[in-house]
Amino acid sequence: MSRPITSSPRRLTIRDVAKAAGVSLTTVSHALNDRGVVDPVTRARVKQVAADLGYRPNVRAQRLRSGSANSIALVSSMPFAVSGGVSRLGFMMEVAGIAAEAAMRRGLALVFVPPLEDAQAFLEGLDIDGAILLEPMTHDPNVRLLQERGVALVSIGRQGGGADSLPFVDLQSTATAHLLLNHLWEQGRRRIALVQSSAVRDSYASHKKAYENFATAHAMPLRYMQVEESLGEAGGQEACAKLLARYPDIDALCVPVDAFAVGALRAVQQAGLRVPQDVMIATRYDGLRARTAEPSLTAVDLHLEQVATLAVELLFEHLSGDKSRMSVLGPKPELRARASTQRDA
Amino acid sequence: MSRPITSSPRRLTIRDVAKAAGVSLTTVSHALNDRGVVDPVTRARVKQVAADLGYRPNVRAQRLRSGSANSIALVSSMPFAVSGGVSRLGFMMEVAGIAAEAAMRRGLALVFVPPLEDAQAFLEGLDIDGAILLEPMTHDPNVRLLQERGVALVSIGRQGGGADSLPFVDLQSTATAHLLLNHLWEQGRRRIALVQSSAVRDSYASHKKAYENFATAHAMPLRYMQVEESLGEAGGQEACAKLLARYPDIDALCVPVDAFAVGALRAVQQAGLRVPQDVMIATRYDGLRARTAEPSLTAVDLHLEQVATLAVELLFEHLSGDKSRMSVLGPKPELRARASTQRDA
Structure with missing residues (x-):
């Protein structure tokens, strides 16, 4: 993981790499992203120059190009009085710890949306691809809000209320x-x-x-x-x-x-x-x-460790377009x- | 919070709003973002039309325009053997719960970066404006990595090692x-x-x-x-x-x-x-x-509730350009x- 540290506080851009490698911006872009037609030797050289300079791509621009936020949210619809409390070490935080790990192993960041009154407005502005909902209510406003935005959803515990329930991990x-x-x-x-x-x-x-x-x-x-x-x-x-x-x-x-x-x-x-x-x-x-x-x-x-891991797996499947599993049996309580x-x- | 539900799965765009309101795209954009010169009556009408249609802005495009991710990360540099463990309900999760709340009240999403070996590679790809580090080591690779990327940092517990320590909440x-x-x-x-x-x-x-x-x-x-x-x-x-x-x-x-x-x-x-x-x-x-x-x-x-809240406040100050406070005294243990x-x- 060692790499040269630049002394300048200015962020290196693709221009610096192009200049140092003596190639065009397009060639650098294609070489670093493994796209386009670039001679393999040039591609390798550009990557080496970028590494030597300590260049890092602009994460946000990449996100916009890929059309993916690489983020999922963990959302509770429980009121704070139940899911929070003095120690705040509840069900949700236990799930959050494991889910964050499982998400990270798939390159997804986990955003934690606390059970607060104004969570809905907050959710509207959140740039996420998917979300895990904890025991959503039958008519959960968060579910509707996220569905309208095209965010992939799974729930921990079935969302009651019939046929159009979300994909879920069965809490038994x-x-x-x-x-x-x-x-x-x-x-x-x-x-x-x-x-x-x-x-x-x-x-x-x-x-x-x-x-x-x-x-x-x-x-x-x-x-x-x-x-x-x-x-x-x-x-x-x-x-x-x-x-x-x-x-x-x-x-x-x-x-x-x-x-x-x-x-x-x-x-x-x-x-x-x-x-x-x-x-x-x-x-x-x-x-x-x-x-x-x-x-x-x-x-x-x-067995919330297993439950959280299963939920992330199920969400990952649905995010990847594999919608074959609409429910997963959770571990035996x-x-x-x-x-x-x-x-x- | 009630709003009409569109039956179409297609996402509404600014074009739909412009068409329905009978104004230009620019007018819609300015009206909805409270920018530019738009007649107050038109502005109100555009907003009403957008609300009636159920239009929601493209969060990701907004993020790119504003140059801000509206996200902060909570990062531990503790190995899993110490910060995780059987129950996983450790120091970090307690801080995470409170910090997520405090962040949300400021419109910031909290991304939770679990203490795993491959967290560094994960951090490189994370689109964040700031990060809170839990008790960073003197030569913490995560600190260097994030600083190079221009991410604003504060630590819970002083980062040892002298003059260039991060802004921190003093754990006493x-x-x-x-x-x-x-x-x-x-x-x-x-x-x-x-x-x-x-x-x-x-x-x-x-x-x-x-x-x-x-x-x-x-x-x-x-x-x-x-x-x-x-x-x-x-x-x-x-x-x-x-x-x-x-x-x-x-x-x-x-x-x-x-x-x-x-x-x-x-x-x-x-x-x-x-x-x-x-x-x-x-x-x-x-x-x-x-x-x-x-x-x-x-x-x-x-008193980790107070510590976490102070850390988010301090980070928010630095994100907002107010770098006057380099440390904050934490609550008395x-x-x-x-x-x-x-x-x-």
């Missing part, structure tokens, strides 16, 4: 819901409540449906409450407090959104009950919130049992 | 080292060893100097070992095992690099010693590694005492 949300519910049942719980986001996302719908089927199969009464995502931890706390007051027989809370689960923990403790002895709590994303809660929360390892659901604690 | 590394050493001393420890990375970074040099001054002031013998960053947790473990074998009187390990600290924990336990009773361990970055270790590790809250340094445990 029903399997995740069953893992949590079966675990709570095996721990002896018979009055399991579900506290879920009111947003229209496929994973939420899958969880709810799995819960209803589970309740029917086990003749368990339904204890269900919806929370608005933008309310974050406080919203989860309030909803759980209400549920516990209304149904004092609840012995377990299945709270897939981790921000809500932290709120659930507070609600149980403020009601003078103990976790896990009186009420067990389980959540979905095995992140910092679940691991550092007191007691630590049982969660599900979604695995339960991570922790103190919050420990029997005989 | 000496204060951090004192926090850790004084804490171990107050916990009754009198044979504190320092295990440090061999890479030439300013924070490492500051820690070492602070350790030497501390040892002199307290008449404490020096117990010091260097580890190569690329060896990660295993390297930290091996170094600590050697140190403990050579100096059985060591009663505390100050291990600023968190990957090494996790290795230190294993080394102590494998030597049949207890943490914290026989050997206390303290580290610098208060991330997932420190919080989820068993026992949890005493660490320092560097705060100790987070945990089980690994608990007295009378």
